[in-house]
Amino acid sequence: MNIRLLAILLPFTLLLSGCLGQMKLDEITLLLTYGIDLAKDGSLDIYTAAPVFSREAKKKTEIMHVHSKSLREGRDHLEDEAIGVVATGKIQNIIFSKKLLQQKSIFELLDVVFRDPKSSLKADLVLVDTPIKQVIAINVADKPRLSVYLRELVQSAHTSESSVLTSVRTLYHQYYEKGITPYLTEMKLIENRLNIAGTSLLTKKGFYADTLNPKESTYLLILQRDIQHPVSMNIELPQHLFKKKGQLRNSISFLIDYTRFTYKTSYLDGHFQFDLHFNFRIVINEVLVNANPLKDQKRLEQALADQIKKEMDALVTKLQKQHLDPIGLGIYARAFSYNEWKQVQHDWGLAFSKAKVNINPTVSIISIGSLKNAGIKANIK
DSSP: OHHHHHHHHHHHHHHHHHHTTOOOGGGEEEOOEEEEEEOTTSSEEEEEEEEOOOTTOSOSEEEEEEEESSHHHHHHHHHHHOSSEEEOTTOOEEEEEHHHHTTSOHHHHTHHHHHOTTSOSSOEEEEESSOHHHHHTOOOTTSSOHHHHHHHHHHHHHHTTSSOOOBHHHHHHHHHOTTOOOEEEEEEEETTEEEEEEEEEEOTTSOEEEEEOHHHHHHHHHHTTOOOSSEEEEEEOOTTSSOOTTOSOOEEEEEEEEEEEEEEEEEETTEEEEEEEEEEEEEEEEEESSSOTTTTHHHHHHHHHHHHHHHHHHHHHHHHHTTOOTTOHHHHHHHHOHHHHHHHGGGHHHHHHTSEEEEEEEEEEEESOTTSOTTOOOOOO
16 A cells, blocks of 8 residues: 555656756846956956846847956856856857957867856867957847857857867867867858858967868868868869969869778888878869869879879868977877877877878769769779
């Protein structure tokens, strides 16, 4: 009898326990976007955006601004200003100004986020070359809420391979992984609209170092093996190849339909050596060169491979000059040449700057368009 009574009462007890401690949405300030800028006195200007759930409110987003020395102190100031209890567990994006990260380390700024178990580790990290005040105040009347708009923009840029995607958890991994240097999505504000500017590169200590444009970001993602096929690209060929008199452009647009990666790591003559092989199978979208893709297939494949190699070599050189390795080749060095890696692991950026990186791409045209495929002979290996 007691067991039967207990079985009847237990479900009601569980239902009642779920109702305890409940909080209404209009009693919460649910922070979704965090913006951090550098104040004139060297402290932090913190901006937040939170949705307003009250039916009486005319504005659907509450913007708050506080002045503090750290994020933890700023949170206390926000609680003094907020209408309801401040909740940070659902933050979608954290925005940094370039001016801020030129002077302060991102790891020091986010220390409280790494330590607080209630913080969101899935928040996307973004750098903007604009005062945060202007970004938070943009008019998104024809867009979703600011936090949703930013998140969709960042993730769309990564899907289209025009920028990286870095969350709080990813940055935390980059901090402790000695074989890679950190990177963030970079945006710019143009005529009250946010646009993807490429990728921001950070030093190992978390300071801003350089920017990669969207095309360089695509190459970075290819080198990281972090791409989703098909990858859209446009290659401008040298003037002396295929161009005829009066022709305005000398370019080819294509989709990378498949990529075969082969990475080899070695240690020769006191330096690391990385041999990176890429076999790209491509689909031609647009041909603005004086060539016939059928008759000149081999020449086009070689010209594209040469230009891709030139541009990827330029990117690697740019990274090595800055002692930056966002590719993560240090991870390969540790895996395949561990004894040599141990000697340079605490300053991998310097070791990477002296490493020899051989880029070896090959291109195989597998399609020149749905109406013009007859006669194509793909060189598939």
